Amino acid sequence: MRGLTRLLLLLLGTCLALWLITGFWPLGTGSRVALSMMVVIVCGAVAYFQWRRDSRNKLAHAHIAGAHLPPEDFQGAVVLVCGDSAPLFSNNQPFRETRQGWYLPVAMPEQLPLLAQHLASERPALVAQISVLLAVVPEMHQDPDDFIQKLRAWHRAIVQCKGWLAGIPPVWISTWLSPLVTSDTAAERWFTVTPGLSGVQVREAGAGVMPLAEWSRELNAGNGLERLSGMLWMESLLSWSNSQVLGVIGQRQGDLPALTPCAWGSCFTPVTGSADNLWQTHIAGLTTLKPATATIQECLPLPDVLLPYLPCRHGVSRLMQSWQLAGLLFGLFLLFALLASYINNQRLIQSVGDHLAVYNRLTGTPPAPKLQSQQQLRADDRLLDGWLRGGAPMRLSLGLYQGMRLIAPLQSAINSWSPPPPPPPVIKKIIQGPKTFRLDALSLFDTGKYVLKSGSTKVLINALVGIKAKPGWLIVVAGHTDDTGDDKFNQVLSQKRAESVRDWMRDTGDVPESCFAVQGFGESRPLKSNDTEEGRAANRRVEISLVPQADACKATATPDSSND
Incomplete structure (x- = not known):
């Protein structure tokens, strides 16, 4: 359907270009024919290459054509989950939908630009709602160099999406860690850094938002150890994230611009980790203690608490894009048609002005040249009078017609001189014979x-x-x-x-x-x-x-x- 829309728009542009050439631009017959043929050939070539590109895109998107995309009228955020996205989706789940967002997993960095292109092609109205979530689970990685290379690959993939998503999409980071102290009664708790609020905020279900310093002071017998461990874990996580995550994607790499996350969040929940992972190495370097790893594999909670802080943008539906492009074509046509009408009217004024100048320069002696010039003025007057009665031609109209103000000077010049009367006929005396x-x-x-x-x-x-x-x-x-x-x-x-x-x-x-x-x-x-x-x-x-x-x-x- 999108290919048919493009073909119709290309046909509309071709027709408007031919109309502009044949009906407005002051060109000779040969130039009009040559230019019209050139327009038809160029538009045919564009249609052919567009068809070839659509065919290649269909082959390239074959493996993601079955992705469960949100509906065209979806009102929430569309989140492309990159990085360590596997723990967020159980059993190769194709997507996760919440009240505020639609989460789509991206397994490899090469798939992110393709999925962005597929979304922009199939759901253009949702382009403004798309953001990229960089999921980080430190306990899943062992080699720090390999982790950095993966972050750089995701950095490059995110920047490549700007050609399809009207710029680099909003990027936000979420981290999941196994807590130091596990409480069965603890509610889901998020530590967030969001625009508009200074410092780290603590968000708990049913408790609202509280600064981290204030939250740490509310100690009691039931949760004192848990909050102390949370403070220790949060401080350690912040230092690790600044050096290992933001230190990689937040710096310019060659021709890749730096990425500035619009929000950051962390959730302490049991995560299945590997032995000697990055988090254990980091904690061991700080405390000489190595935290234990969890053995329970659960589907990690989604960071819906950060969705309200994503930048709000306005999307354009496919139908609206088509209407905008059609309006742009008509606007360009009207602009060039007005320019051509202005040029044609200036040529008309110059032509009549030249005829009047020649007529006024002639003295009438001998009368033949001035009589011929007067006949040219009469021809101009008849032409303008015909346009006054029947309407000006299209190439001179569009509100720019200047012929009416030329009629009065023409008629005044014509009536200002008349040729001298012819000499009386010579009457010859006919001598008749006998x-x-x-x-x-x-x-x-x-x-x-x-x-x-x-x-x-x-x-x-x-x-x-x-x-x-x-x-x-x-x-x-x-x-x-x-x-x-x-x-x-x-x-x-x-x-x-x-x-x-x-x-x-x-x-x-x-x-x-x-x-x-x-x-x-x-x-x-x-x-x-x-x-x-x-x-x-x-x-x-x-x-x-x-x-x-x-x-x-x-x-x-x-x-x-x-x-x-």
């Missing part, structure tokens, strides 16, 4: 004749209407024949026919004779070949041309019939 009316000669005259037929009036009227529409123009009437007959006859015939048409128009249309010019070309200007009947019919014609000529009707036109 306009020609072509009349069929046979529709006007009989063959070889130049007197108008009676049915030619309609054709001449149509031509006269076109001539009257152009008053003041020179009217050139030219006659043409086919190649049938004599050339001289055809020349004279064409001239006479042109004059007949001129006379009719002059008399009928009331057009001055000075407006006419008469020409006869005979057969010299055929339109088509005279080899066919259709060609000869086309060549027999009278052409009336209107020529624009100033004061044409004021001069008497007497052109030579032999000239064009």
Whole structure:
């Protein structure tokens, strides 16, 4: 389940990173694609190595996976019992639970960091409740050098737990000794050194807490010898603990910091010891007497009296850790998104400012550059107006959008100048060429004749209407024949026919004779070949041309019939 949570958080981080790259950061398309691929590859590699590490951790924790861990909502202290932990748990008991604590035995120093890691992984809410109890039973050890080496190994193991328990866990020491005088009626008694109270305190069930000096003065016939022996044992134990225990773990060893116990306690209860143990050697060195060893193996009492004096810390559950990590991811995303939005808005302000600076620097002479710059300002204004109506894009938003304050300067600059009006169009006088009316000669005259037929009036009227529409123009009437007959006859015939048409128009249309010019070309200007009947019919014609000529009707036109 924890692996799935990590995978979901990694997926969430990947999605937020891709969203940040594609939606906010001012990058080109190629840079976005490359960076997105890099993020996907890195996240995939992290997921793979995380899976590998989880697999290795499962193998490493296989021998402690069956440890009886306290429940997630356990409210008491979680104590990892190190050192001489075996006498505290009978028959390989996996744990001991009391009203105030949950005790877990640790047999070897190498197992302590693994158990701490396992607890942090499976019960993250209990990390703040974890402490380390260094159990010391002097009567179980014979070699002082071996005892010191074991203490140093536990010292190193405790320091290694800081990576999993949010720092070095609280350490406290408890010592068990066989009493000098055993009383069957004596209640469980603890000698403690705790913060907030000076000196050694004596704690007995039902009697409360009493300083050691005051406790030693309350002598009576029933317990006088017991208390005197307890005072002697306590003084000897304090000197031994300061030199053999605190002198080892309380000093810095290379890169290992010194450990300062937060509490210390000792209980005088029958303990099964070995021959020539450390305690016998210590007492013999002081008194030349060697205390006897007990032969009764009992489960030693737990130091619950010291649990209230452990430092109070607050733990975080696994669900809360996941929510905190998700909140951290969203916080980082929001931070970088705000930074990207700020950069994008600054770029927008700089771009519009550059366009305004170029526009204001141009004088408008010539107008083309300033008109082009004005068109750029209009494009910026349309873009900002569109964002004002439809909302700014995501990369510029998040409360940092600066486009609205740019609209007024843009519109003011656009309205401050207008291009000069275009020059009036050049009206060119169109000089029209002659306009020609072509009349069929046979529709006007009989063959070889130049007197108008009676049915030619309609054709001449149509031509006269076109001539009257152009008053003041020179009217050139030219006659043409086919190649049938004599050339001289055809020349004279064409001239006479042109004059007949001129006379009719002059008399009928009331057009001055000075407006006419008469020409006869005979057969010299055929339109088509005279080899066919259709060609000869086309060549027999009278052409009336209107020529624009100033004061044409004021001069008497007497052109030579032999000239064009």
